[in-house]
Amino acid sequence: MIRYGKSSGALLAHKKGFFAENDGLLNEGRRIGAVYTQQPRRTACKCCDAPLEGPRFTKQDIEYVLCGRCSHLNGAHEDTDAFCEAMYVQDGGASYAKTYSSADKDAYRARVRDIYVPKAEFLRDALSEAGETPETLRFADLGAGSGYFVAAMRDIGWPHSHGYEVSDVQVALAQAMISEDAVKAHALDAAAEIAGTVEADVVSMIGVLEHVQNPREIVAALRSNPNVRYFYISVPLFSPSTMIECAFPEVFQRQLSAGHTHLYTEGSIDWMCREFGLNRLSEWWFGTDMVDFYRSVAVELERNPETAALAGYWREMIVPALDEAQLALDTRKTASEVHLLMRFAD
Template identity: 45%
Template sequence: MNGAHEDTTEFCQTVYAVDDEDYAQNYTPADRNEYEYRTASIYLPKAEFLFTALKSSGVDPHKNAYFDYGAGSGYFVSALLKLGLNNVSGSDVSKSQVDMANRLFPSPRLTCHDINDNHESLATTKSQVVSMIGVLEHLKSPRKALQRLNENPHVEYIFISVPTFSLSVYLEMLDDNVFHRQLHGGHTHLYTEDSLSYMCSEFNFEVIGQWWFGTDLVDLYRQLHINLETNNVSSYIKKDFNKRFLTFLDSAQLELDKQKESSEVHMLLRKKNA
């Protein structure tokens, strides 16, 4: 599923490399405390899921090396380090994000790779576990990245997080005046359970851990709230809407998650020939 922009070489170069400081503003913390808060609240649960999924598969997480591709500002690398995993590194195309992250680590953990290097670092990494958190949907050539991983004899596990075609996308189809979170800007690919299964079959992966959760109900809440504001409803109506909606938001989202209809999924994949 393609988003608002054609996924050309020029588009990727402009968004992630040439104007990387503008893009990086989405992930740049005001200070170290904000960096630590974002790491703990968003990325540590992802790292804990990976850690637990590996252990559940009979793997000692401490005996593996980890490489985070598309590491951005290093939040996931930071989260892995907080779990006591020491052999952790990452790479990103944004020099400004890499430089910022390395200033916060006791010693540099991230390197910068060229956006047009044909995913060379995926072909040459010697890490057993490669993570791509919110990365595949930004790549011009996701198949090439997966092929590189498949051909690398050192890589045994791939941990991904991708946006999915879910209720949120239908909401975006209905209103162009509310920010589109799923199919906007750099999100040029979306996935489904079927397409992920197809991907695993094509590249000889098997799913050994999956975590479906999303923010579809938050997107619905946001869209309704904005439209109530636009239509100048009374403050009483807005307060009543908030009170009612927020009482069931989490439980309703959980039902979507259980049905694998959520706006995001984390998957731990294992190469069948590993």
Template identity: 40%
Template sequence: MKNRKYGKPLGDIVAIKSDFFEHNDDMLKLSGHQADALLIQKKRENCKICHTPIEGEPLYMSQRMEYYLCPVCGHVNSAHEDTDDFANRVYLEDSYEDNYSEEDREKYEKRLETIYIPKGEFLIGALKEDGLDKKDIKLLDDGAGSGYFVGAMRKLGVQAEGIEISSSQVKFANKMNGEEVLRQVDSPDIAGILKTTDANVLSFIGVFEHIINLDEILTAIRENKKIQYVFLSVPMFSMSCVFEASHQKCYNRHAGGTHTHLFSDTSLEFMADKMGFEELKSWKFGSDMMDLYRMLCVSLEQNDNKKLKDYFAPKFLKMIDELQLTVDKNEFASEIHLILKRR
């Protein structure tokens, strides 16, 4: 791949993601409820990205859900469609306390520094190489969540703001950042906002995979010529899918839950083309080996092999970055960060 960067050392992300290890059964139960919500939706008739009819046998089955590989664009679609009803059932409003401790703030800062500053630096660097200086970036982050990416971009000196559906997340983000960095919007208004925004850079970090009216959003971006760049990260059809399918007693972080379809390099190209954009630069690094590590540890514990787990864990962690880099370079990693440029 031209202009693609590979790999990212895990650092202390292992500590940040410890919930998945300690609460496997609870997380698995939650994803089971989310699967229940998807299984009652209508069958998906067409590929989410290229609209080719879904026919024939599924490629695989995991946690009761069948997954079909699109023969045209390589996208992986679940057998059932993500609908408004599905969204209403699975996207529950998180409750955030009104009082935040100093510890909450430290956790927020750490997450922002460890996970989001590198994403911001990657974007700023690529745009600079392409001739857009930091001071000329006007960024709108869609689906801004708790405001980590907007916070990181502002820290890096970029004019950035975000929109987010969840009012409690907006409140939390603004409190943590000490100023109004996000505003609450309703889902039906988002296409209109994108159609009229004067931002020249849009970002969608872990958002596209959740958008039900994806075609409408892509059209809005295509029609607003002010938007010159789109930065996105999405889950990919990858090694993690295989690990999940083969470890059915382990929590499925990747395929399942609120992820009802997964991207491929070709389906991303297809989608960019629909928007009138093309790939400028990308960064591929996955969590596949982290998933494998977690599933092996959890399975060993489940099989009363705690001693072996304790022996094995540090040895695996020593190799984990190297193993993941191999997966990344072989284009079978669980995530991609992609900068698209208007053609």
């Protein structure tokens, strides 16, 4: 089962801060980038573990390398304990959680409904396509954040859904918004142990695999876990959004910045599947490249008093065409994101 495209309406509604708070978000990304560049140089590809050699470019003072073996886009520095502590765990994860938390229950529920329920429904359809009865399966969401995907799974009728998260702030929000048992906190170095022992038929990592220090160790642990049969991921991709960020350095960098120190490609996903015995079952390709393009131009127009009057015209020109333009990228599998349901080979 392969699907393409998704309406940009919900994203525009929920990400207004990306427009209004550009400078603050940009500066925070640069702060995190400065921490990242202080870490030791990466010597091996984060996906295939080959010696890191290939084409290089620099963005916001960070060097990136496209692996010559699997084509994975790597940041040139290591995701060390110090970097991950600064990114996700210090102050209970409050700084990182600002991007993902909701001010009240209505806003939380709206985000679950508009952004995460469609992901859960795709997973349900994909599992049904694979011959499963989804409501009988056990689900675990690793890197659950504030529990949005767990809430979505429970909303569509899967009560046996739980999450695991390193940020105390996000765990507290999830427990307040859903229930005490919805998301459990764990130490930063316990992720692989949880992956190897969790009692779940389906493990999801929605926008998480690109954040963990050790994606190879996590996938290997899931592969060794006799309980886990299905692996559902959403990962960011090396796509036009990356080029847009290079062309608009003064606009908040969403795709390749801060915790996104590396990006997947079709080649690196295929490599991961071959190495760890994963069969691709269902795919959903959709991106935010055109929204990023719209946002980048809008921010630059509004920043300059001489062009600010054009911002409204730009919005009227481009917003009605966003979904159609994005679909052209999605169907070519050059979008900024893909959702994949995979099954571990017997």
